Each structure stands twice: as C-alpha cells, then as structure tokens.
Amino acid sequence: MSSSAAPVAAGAGEAPPAVVLSGITKRFPGVVANSDVHLTVRHAEVHALCGENGAGKSTLMKILYGMQHPDEGTIEVNGAPVRFRSPTDAIRAGIGMVHQHFMLADNLTVLENVVLGAERLHGIGARARRRLVELAERTGMRVEPDALVERLGVADRQRVEILKVLYRGARIIILDEPTAVLVPQEVDELFDTLRGMREQGYTFLFISHKLDEVRAIADSVTVIRRGTTVGTADPKSVSSRQLAEMMVGSALPSPETRESTVTDQVVLRVEGLSLLAEDGSGRAVLDGIDLVVRSGEVLGIAGVEGNGQTELVETVMGMRHASSGRVWLTGRDGTTRELTNLTTLHRREAGIGYVPEDRHRHGLLLTQPLWLNRVLGHQTRPPVSRGQWLDLAGAKQDTRRIVEEFDVRTPGIDVAAAALSGGNQQKLVVGRELSADPALLIASHPTRGVDVGAQALIWDQIRAARAGGLAVLLISADLDELIGLSDTIKVMFRGRLVADADPASVTPEELGSAMTGATTDVPTGAHGGSTSDGPGTGSSTADSEVADSEGGERG
Amino acid sequence: MAATTTSGGENPSAAPMTRTLTPPRRRLPGWATGMLWVAVAVTVLSTTAYLTNIPQLTSSSTTQTAVRLALPILLAGLGGLWAERAGVVNIGLEGMMIFGTWGAAWGGYYWGPWVGLLAAAVFGALGGLIHALATVTFGVNHIVSGVAMNLLGAGVTKYLSTLIFQPLSHNPRESPPVPKFETYSAAGLSDWLAQLEATQRVGIADVAGILRGLVTGVSPLTMLGILLVPVTYLVLWRTRFGLRLRSCGENPVATESLGVNVYLHKYLAVVASGALAGIGGATLVLNPGQAGFLENQTNGRGYIGLAAMIFGNWRPGGLLGGAALFGYSDGLQLSSGGQTVLALVYGVVLLLGVLVLVQLFRRRWLAAGVSLVAAALLYTLYWTVDELPSELTTYLPHFLTLVVLAVASQRLRPPAADGVVYRRGEGD
C-alpha cells in the first residue's frame, strides 16, 4: 500500500498538526471501507480529500468524528493521541462535522437544531438565541433562529449546519461535499467564509468531487482510492487532470459538446404550464411554462434548487397535477398525444424515460433485487411483463444486459439495490430508463454524487441515445454538465423560464447570475466555448460580485 | 456565506430562493388556536342547548362525566405522545394500561391509593421497558411489539390475578375492593357556579355549568392527569431533555451525530409512556366510582388514547381536545341517551353553518358546497327522526371522531422518524 506519511512535516516552532490519522482500517460487512489510511492535517489549513464514490472518504471522516470506530489505527488531535467513543468525545476535542447529507430535523427550528446536544453551553432559551445571532453576525451567516428548518433552502441549511458546528466551539471542521448542491455564487460565498475563518485559526477538512474547487480553496489535497491514501499534493501545482488521474488512474472525462444532432421533429411541447403550491396559499410554483424539446436535442434547465425545476419535471411526469397548461408528446412511432390528463404510467408508456433527482426516493426499491427494480416504471411493457403478469425471466435477462452495457458493478442481479454504491445505482437507473427506447428522457441531476468514471459513462450513454434521436430534458446543478451536454439552455427562476442561453458561449458564472435572478438576459457569444477543465477559471479568486457586475454590464 | 453581500433585499443573489418563494405565513400561536376552538365549541353547545331545549348539553353533571370518561383516554394519549415524539409507535398502550390497572389494584389494596398509583405507574413502565427493549435494542417493528404487548398485558395480569387476587376475592378475574382517592371541590366557587347554572340564563348558565363540572368532585388523580398536560408540554417543548427527546423522533441520525444518546432517550420516553398509560389504568381503579381490577376493564381505551393523540396532531393541547371530545360525547350518550345525541346532530348542523361561512369567505366554493349539503342532510335527519337506534348511538364518540377528522381534514404532522427502526451507527 502506498501511503503518504505526512509530506508536510511539522516544522520546529510550528503548532503540531491539527489531525494525524495513522494506519486507519475500517471493515464493513462485505466491504473494506478504509485500509491503512494515513493523513496529516496542518493547523489552520484547508485540507481537501478527493476520491471516487465509495473510496471511503465519508467513512474516514466519520471515524475522525467518533461516529464510527476504526478496527485498527490511531488518531492524534493537536499532537495528543485520542480515542473517540462517540461524537461527544470528538466535539469535546474541538472537532465538528458537516455531513454529506444534511443532519437536520426538519420539524424543529433553526435554534433548536443548533443547540441540540450542546444545551449545556448556553441553555436552550434566550441566552442560546443571543449566542447564535452573535455567531451568525461574526461569520456573516445570516439565519432566522425561529424558522422551521423545513422551510429553508439548501444554502441556508448548510449555514445552519456550519453554525451548529461553530456553536459547539469546534476548531477543526469537516465538510463532506458541502458544495454539491450550491450554485457557483454560493460556492464562492462559502469559500470566502472559509478563508476568513482560516485566518481566525480554524482548520478545515474539505471533501469534494469537483477538482477545480479543490484547487481553488485547498492548501493541500489528499487522494483516496479504494479505501487507502494514494498521496498528498499541493493543489496549486497540480492540474485537475493530474488529480483525477491519481483518483482513478484514467483520463478526466468531460461533457464536451460535439456536432449537433438536433432535428426539427418536436417531441415534447409544453404550453402555459402552471402549478399551485400544495400549502393552499395560492402561490404559483410553476407559472406559465412554455417549452419545446426536439428529437436529438438536449434541453438544459438551469436554476437554483427550489425554483420549480423539480415541480416542472414532476408535473411533466404526471406526479403532480397542473392547475393549467397542456403537454404533448410525440412518440417514437410519430403519433402525437396530449399528456395533460394522463397518469404517470400512461405518460411513461407514451415514451418518457425518467431519471429522478433523488434515486433513493424516486428511483429505486432499495431492499428489492436489481431485476425487480428493472420492472419499476415498466411494469406494463415487455420484456418485463406480459399483460397483467410479470415476466420474471425477461426482467432478469434484461437486467443482465443493463449491468453489462452500463458497467454496473455488482456481484449479481439478485442483490438488493441498496447494496450498490451511489454511482452504480445511478447507472442502473439510467440503463433502465433508456432500455424502453423512449422518445424523451427527463434527466434530473443524472450524475449528482457520482464519481468521475460513472459520470463519463452516463454522459456517453445519454449522448449516444441523443444521436439516435432521443430528446432530453436535462436538469442539473452542475453547470459544466449543463453547458457541456445541452444544445439549448433555459434558466428557471421563481417558477418561470426567465432566460435562454447558448451553451456554446455562456460561462457558468453568467448562468449562475441569471439563475439568481440578477440578470434576465444571458449573453450569447461573449466567451469562448466551455473548457474541459470545468468552471472556475479565475472564478476561484473572483468573488461573486464580479460575476454579478459583469452580467449586469452586459445586460 | 452572505458575507459579501449586505442588505438582503437589494441583491437577490444573497436571498436564498426557497425562502423568498415561501413567505412565512403568520400563524396563531398554539394556545390561541386552542382557546379559539374552546370558544367555538362552547358557543355552539350553548346555542344548541338553548335552541333544542336540552340543558344537559352543558350541565355540570355532563362535564363531570366527561372528565371522568376522558381521563383514562387522556393519560393513555399522553403516553402515546411521549413515545411517538421520540419516534417509537406505541400501539401497546392498551396492554400497558392493563398492567396499570393490575398494579393499581394490587398496590391500592395493600397500601392505599397513593401506593396504588405508584404501582400502576411502575407496572406500566415495566410494560414500556419491554416495548423499549424490543423496539430500541432489538430493532423490532414497533407495531409487532405493540401487538405483543397487548397480548402480554392481558395474559400476564390474568395470570397474576389468578395467583394473587383469587385467594382474596374468590374471583380470578377481579381484585378485592380497593380504597379510592377522596374527591375535592372548590367549595365556594362551586356553589357560586351552581347558582349561576340554576339561573338558566343562556350562555352564562352554560359556561357556569361546564366550569362547575370541572371544579366539583375532583380527585387528586384527576388533578394529576390534567396537570400532566401542561407538564408534558413544558418538559417536551421547553427543556433540554424534551428537545433531545423530540429530535430522536424527528431525525435520530442527526441527533446521534450531535452526541446525544438516542437509545437512552428513546428508552426514557417509552418507559415514561408506559408509566403514563399505567396511570391511565389507575384512573379506572383508584378514582371514585371505579371498580377494582377487573378483567378487560380497559375495554379498548388504550387504542382510543392513541386515536386521540393522532387526532390532536401529536401535541398535548390537541390531545386534550381529542380526549375531551371523546369523553364528552360518550358521557352524553351514556347519561342522557338518544335525544341528546339528536341535539348534538343539531349542534353539528350549526357548526357546519359556521364552516360554510368561513369557506365562502375564503372562496372555497367546492368545500362550502359539500359542507352545505352535509348540513342539509343532517338537518333533515334531525327533523325526521325522533330517536336514533341505541345500537348506533352507543358509538357516538367513534362516529364523531371520524366525522371531525374527515371534516377538519387538518394536515396531521407525525414526527418524521415515527415508527422508523433506528439502529445505532447505521446512519448515513
């Protein structure tokens, strides 16, 4: 095992390293998540951790946070060996963790979430509120203490998570994929906060799949592959490509645009689609949406989460009932049908494939075997069913095909879907949705949380299907993906499509500012084509206002 | 993250999207809604009492009866509330109540009502402990464990009473007579209210009647039961322990990640739940007018308590309302029979009338239409029928619960992780 034994040695006179992990090994049933991991984090640095899905990053961090117990290995914090029995011990040692999946109780207020478990510090009443407000002021993270968390957007939730950690007096803060759900501007704001806090002496462990972000914020980066550390590097001196190669040992893929395959055959037509909020307030979540997707075209929708993209997709899928507006679909056989009053099942039968944004909630039956998951959404169609009866043999046969064609890494098709890692689950879902030869694919965040290898494969498959005449409605928070994959981009804001953009010329920053409603017109052709290096050329140092003002000037 | 931007309103990029999309609606605080409901209920009842000329609807005797019948349900419901707020569904309340009745009779027979009360709580808590062991430590499905608890409650107490009570009472299914709590009345107040009630002035007499029922002939156990409602609220919503307990029911993984011992809190909650259900059982033994231990005497009250809790939207105030509704309607049909039930139908018509107005005001035409039709139907029923079949009026409280739930159609909000088996360290 190649391990990196503290490349940046703690020099004399310097503070001892904030964290030293040596020889950490952690086994789960069937999996070795960490194997002889070595990691040294200096005091007051941002230390990035990179690796494929399932490489063991989160597990390692949970061990450092006392949530998991290592089978072997030792931990030192600020030079002293420690042994954490529970997060309480870790918190006492000044370690805090912001989890990959938010750890918030929706039905409690912000204040309650923050003070939970740390009531001893300032109680749960007025004193705690004062302390929270003060903390928020100091770090610039505004929050409303008495708001219910369920009403907050992702960026706000993340602020709450960080405040939670700070409230406990943590000096070493673990951030597990904090940027996955943020738009560039929000990422920049986050980075500014981190830099400011680094000055104040905080130490950060930062996990991300976005290598340019790592290069923008981190002082050093450690790469983990298959549960073990493969090395530590200086992010300023390595390229994203090099980093990626360390992670997977292969070239970095990109969602690059190629020659257009757009035809003039309209596949999806949406007119005046509106949807009222479910809370009975009469507020429109979707407001007069018009759009057209043609055969061979990828239509990308950009937007900050919570602006109606989810609702748009679910309304087109028939999972929500539009209050007005109509939807037509032209199937593979050339017949056009109005979908407006059809059920989800009929819409699927008419030729829609659907990759949902949350595969666990909407894509998979987690405890059921893979082949039964193949049936979901296709239960009325061959090869998985005959009339009212399931065709088990057909379903198994076709699942084997998907596993092979989409490189789903699994011991077999009889294992439960939950046993696959996120990337492999996603490949299965994409494979399933493309297997019925749909006319339209609705793909919501098709590569979210998926490692670079799986990402490339999913992009390739979407691209191949598009060349075969598939129309794609793509929703993504990953602006590189959006720009790289789309033939047309529309920006969604507060339930309306507010701007169009040309993927050939728009930059992620421009798109980002349009998404936040700062600009309504996105310039086309001002910049060169998107780079294979993803976003961040320069944006890492520029703050958001630069992007805003640029957009504003052009507008 | 908003570090670089200053005034939020100016620069939309600083404003998080979801928040601007959902302007927080001004909601009345819980206690105000509660008071409003009480006011509506009293108004409708006294109007009905006046219009139908049936004063029993608001007499002190009715209220007293309602309190008596509501008390075990209220306590069982509180038990359910504690457990479910910590994320453990407790369908075993019935069994724990039975444990409580046995404990109350046993402790009460030998050492008097106070020890009986204690024994009831301890026996109920023991039931809760078994439930906690199964659901929390062994990760058993909560419903399964609850069903088993109900079987165990019935079986174990039957068995124990064969062993212990039979030699005393010569009856394996019944305890010997058990000393009861004394009752107390707020003497002056009660008399003054009695005078008011006797005046038969609309409104005043009704309110006086209801109040008098609440302050007359009250046992310490009754006071304890009613007191436990605000206590539950304060403990669960205003203390650090309560916060931790509730967060175990909302998101145990997050709670554990903050260093809170989720297992411990769930255990405490379920044990408290059992103790409360046990006290609920004790009210069937130690309050005046009750029997000692009697096989099957809980008679489904644990389930009703659970229903009252769901009805009350997992909140103590709502639960109180649910239990009161149940106790009131049951008391009314038991003590005054068919005619009053019919009067109550009239009251529902009035209530629907109010609802129609509200719905018209809110421009909900369909809902208003439905309510109007329902009101018309019920009114026809009221006029055409002299007395309802007694077989059906017996179950008036059950009908009412269904109807109120269907009409109010409130969005109930169970704790997010209610009934979810949580295993330590297996979180994401």
Place this chain on the structure above:
Amino acid sequence: RDTGTQNNGAGNTGNKTGCTLAPKPPAASTTASSSAQDEQVDGSKLKVGLAYDIGGRGDASFNDAAAAGLDMAISKLGVSKDNTKELTASPQESEDAKQTRLRQLASEGYSPIITVGFAYSDALKAVAPQFPDTKFAIVDATVDGAPNVTPLIFAEEQGSFLAGVAAAYKSKSCHIGFVGGVETPLIKKFEAGYIQGAKAAAPDIKIESKYLTPAGDNSGFQDPPKGNVVAKGEIDAGADVLYHASGASGKGVFEAAKTANALAIGVDSDQYNQATVADFKDVIMTSMIKRVDVAVYDYVKAVAKGDVSTLPKVFDLKSDGVGYSTSGGKVDDIKDVLDGYKGQIVDGKITVKDTPGN
C-alpha cells in the same frame, strides 16, 4: 374535601312524598318452597361436570351461583369432590372450544354435566346426541331435540317484577331507573318485569331505562365507569331507585347511587352480602335473586334419584327459583306487599311479560 353524602343530582331532593300507589294486593296465602323438604338422597356415585360461561367460578354472578349449587350438592348429597370437574370458557372462544369442553367431560365419564349459560346451547345440540347415556343440563336455555338435556330456565321477569314493586314503594320522587349491561333478550326480561312491577304498584311512575352496550358487545358487563355514568344520568333525570342487571358494571351503579343518596337493587345473588361490593352495602335495599344454585342442586339431586321429570319446567317464584333478598332490612316494611304480589303471580292472577314495551 367532598363528603360521601353530598347531593349532586338535580332530582332526588327527598322532599316529595313518593308515588300514588295502587291498592295493595291481598296478603299472600301460600309460600311454596321446593327444596325445603329435604329427603335423604345419595349422590356419592355421581361424577358431576360443570362447564361455566365466561367468568367461571368466582364471577360473583350466575357462574358463581352454579358453583354454589355444586358445593351444596357436595355437602348435602355426598358427591365426592374428587368426582367433580369444573371447566371455564374463555372470552371470544369459538363454538368448537365449547364442544371440545363438553366432549372432554362426557368422554371422561362425567354425568350429569351442567352447562352454565345459553351460549352452550348450540354446542349441546351437537354433543348431547353423541353421548346419549350422559345427562346434560343447561342454564338459561332449552335445547330442542335432545332428550338427555334438561333445561334449567328461570322466570327472571317474575323476580324483577317484585324488584319493580319494591322500587316503586321506596321511591320518593316516584321516578326509578333500570341499568342494563348488554341489550340481550335475557337482560330485557329483567327490564320487562321490573317495569311491569313498578307500574303495577304505581301506575304514574316514571322509569328511566338504559343499556351500556348493544347485544354482541359484552363489554357492557365489564365496565363500571360506564355503569356509573349511566346511573348518574338516570339519577340526574330524577330517578332515586336504580335496578341494575349489568354484571360487574353494577359496581358503578352502586357507587352512583351512594354518591347521590339514592337506593339500588342488586341482581342474581344477594349483593348485600357480596364482598366485592361491600362498600355499597347501605344503598343495596334488596336484590333480585336468581337461584341458579338451587336449580343446579335440585338437578343433581334429581339425577341422583334417577328422575329429572320432577324438576320445575321453569324456576319461577312458585318454585322459589327466583325471589328477592331481605338482607339489610330495608324492605322489611313492605314485605307483606311484595309477598302479596308474589302470591298473585304464583296464583296466576298476574302474568308477567318477558319483553319490555307494550
């Protein structure tokens, strides 16, 4: 602190003078008593089986009365205790369990086998023909087409009639009440006799009547809180004497009566002397007694003698199968009246209906 004697009810003010009474019946001429003359009968060879209904020995109700009959047979007829066997039904058991119980007793050679409660009638109908040499009896029911089954049925309405008379005489407000446990035909007999008796004694009397649960929902026999509420409701409506036929729920009725200073009438056995309701002794003015014990004893005796045809068709006032109790002395002053009505019923001058209503 509340005193036990506080008056909560709206009625029962005690300042009324009571009912306008119908003329008293002529004093009774005869008092028949079947089990009075005790000739010596030897039952030592009998193996007696008893199959109780839900509740079994110790239920302080008719099962217990049957058990008392058996005990009497053991002490008086020389039936050996080892030669008896008692089995009890569980709540909610199905038909086959009852049949199995009876077969079990019959195949072990028990005869006579006495089944307590009408719930056994279908089981007997199936089992009795399979054991033609075994003698069966059933309390509260008749089984057609089974010659080896002796019905032990009672004229509860006749006893209840006397309870009604007593209530009418003792009511100060001329307003009385009946609390039924479960609305079955059997309990309706109690109600019918009670109402008829009260009206016979005081034609203008007002009668409240209410059941706890409808037929099929047996919780009405097991729910003292509900019994209490119903009784309280009747007292509030003005009643000051309550007759209950509600099993264990009767405790609640007694308590309500005690709290409101009203009177109560017990049922089935002499409840004045019953341990489980001893707290309420002082409000139990009398009880309508249903002598299941006598019936069981007489039946065993008849079997020992080898002739069951001498048993009364119906255990009624005439055969002392039903009656009223005098413990506590609260009805001593009207004993002559009660015995007068009893005589009229025995003589057939009054026929008591067994269903309420007209």
Place this chain on the structure above:
Amino acid sequence: MNVVRGKLLPPVLAIVFAALLCSIALLVSGGNPASALTAMVAQVGEGTTAVDIVNSASVYYLAGLAVAIGFQMNLFNIGVEGQYRVGAVVAAIVGGAISLPAGLHAAVIIVVAALAGAAYAAIPAILKVTRGVNEVIATIMLNAIAAGVVAFLISQDAFGVLRGNNIGTAEIAETGWVPGISFGSNGTVFGLVLLAAAVGVGYWVMMNRSRFGFELRASGESATAASAGGVNAKRMVLVAMLLSGAMAGLVTMPELLGRDHTYLITSPTGYGFTGIAVALLGRNHPGGVALGALLWAFLDKSALALDNVGVPKEIVTIMQGTIVLSVVVAYEIVRRLELAAEQRRVGRQNSGNGGAPGQPAGASAGGV
C-alpha cells in the same frame, strides 16, 4: 442451509424461548411445566382437537392474509376485526333470506361476504384517499362502530331471530351449507379450508407474479419510488384496502357455512386481532402466515387441556405474546450474527490476500 438458518431457526428459537419463559412462570407459581406441555401436546390427539386446529387455522389464516395485504404496502388495517364481522353478519342475513340451488347458494353467500367486508373497508380507504384521514385511527373507530352495526342488524327490529335467550340471523337453508370432510368421531374438517388454501395460493401468485402485486409491494417499499414508476398511490391504497376488506369478509365463511349456519350475538370476536398477530408471525408470506395460523390454533385448542392439569389457561396468552415478540427478536439476533460472521469473513479474506478494499467482497471474485 442459509435458508434454514435465516428463516426457520428464528421461529424455533422463539418458541423454545417462549416455552422456557412460561415454564419459569409456571414454576414460580407452583405449577408443573412438563405436565402442562405434555398435556398440551397430547391434547392434539384427543377427540376432535386436531380437526379443530385445522378448522380454526383456516379462519386465522384468512384473517392473517387480510391483514398481510395491507401490511405489504404499509397500510395498517386494524379494521379487519370490524370488516369480518360486518361481512359475516350481512352474508348470514342474505344467506338466510334467499333460497337457491345447492352450491350456487353458498357461492352467493361467499361473494356477499366479500363484498360486505370490502364495502366496510371502503370507508377508511375513501377517508384516507380523499381526506387524508389516518387509517389506523379510522379503523379503530370503525371496529367499535362495527359492533353497533352488527348489533343493529341482528336486533329483532332488523333481521334478528330470537332463539331462546340468544338472537341470531335466520338459519341458512341446507343448500347454502358447504359439506366438510368427515373424520368420524375425530370431527369434520370444514370444506372451506380448501377456500382458505386457495386464497393463500392466489395471494402468493398475485404478490409474486402479477403486475398488481408488484405495484402493491412497490408502494409498500417506497411510496415515492412507486409513484415515480407510474403506480397510482391513491388507487393502490383503495384497491389494497378493498381487497383486504374482501378477504376479511371471508374470514368466518368456513365456520358459517360449515358449522354454524347462523350468526349469533354470541359468535366469537377478535379474529381480526388474531389475524394481525398471525400476519406478523408469518412475515406476510403466505406460507409463513399458514404456519403462524396453525401455531396459534394449536395454542388456542390445546390450551383446553390445561384445565385438566390444574394450570391456568392464561399462560397460553402469555405464551402467544412472548412468541410474537421473541420471533421478531430472534430474526434480528440471527441477522446480526450473520452480519458479524460476514464481517469476520471479509476481514480474514483481506488479511489473507491484501484484497481489493472498497469493493464489495462478493464482487471481487467476479471482477468488473
């Protein structure tokens, strides 16, 4: 091998544990567990007990399946209790009122029972689908109301007939009876035991082979995933509840058409709650539910022998409760043991060959 360990071992362990616990209780109270147990086992050979066990099991089985259908999609239908009683009484009334040729008569009664059960189940289903009323609370209320409905229908004002001190529906004519399989003095097995078996087979086929069964299970597993997969959640709730109610309606048919021929106010209650326990014991699997029903029936029937040895029958209720609880606990313990064993296995594997950490152990053999 694994199946034996994972599926069969837990219930066996549980029964042993429950028996042990009850033995201790017996010993404490001065009873003799050995004689109690032998009496119970010996009782099976006595008279009609074996046949009674089969007969009761058929009833419990139908109730268990009715509950299981709801459970399969996370619908907690406590209302089987009320639904079966309404189904039984309506079927008995209709059956007693009509005269039809043999066979057809019985078939009509069975259909009516299913329809009535389904109709009663439709109330909570509709309340849930249209008004969002929690089905647990609705069915609890409707169970109580069912008692009133049954009482009303059987009362003499409605369809009841007085039979001595009992009231019941009019007797069903002989054309409506379903003959049983007689074992002479050992009793008669209900003809409709076959119906129960057929329903079980149908249930299995429906759940595992039909599109509908798939949709049902999918909704139970994840309502959100199912709806994204084109399953209409509301429709599933409605259909599942109606099916559950229809099956509940059938519960007493073996008894009604095979033995009782009338529904009395003294007819037994509580089959719905037994059904819950049995469905839980059988983990909603038709085979498992059958075993659970047989076990339950065995405990119920052989309990009658306990009176003979002077042991309170109540011990059986304790045993039933303990079994329900310990079966599930046993499953959990076995699951944990297997996990730990797996963990050790992987540990050994990896220390042996250096392994491929981060990959599922099972996959390492097959490669990728």
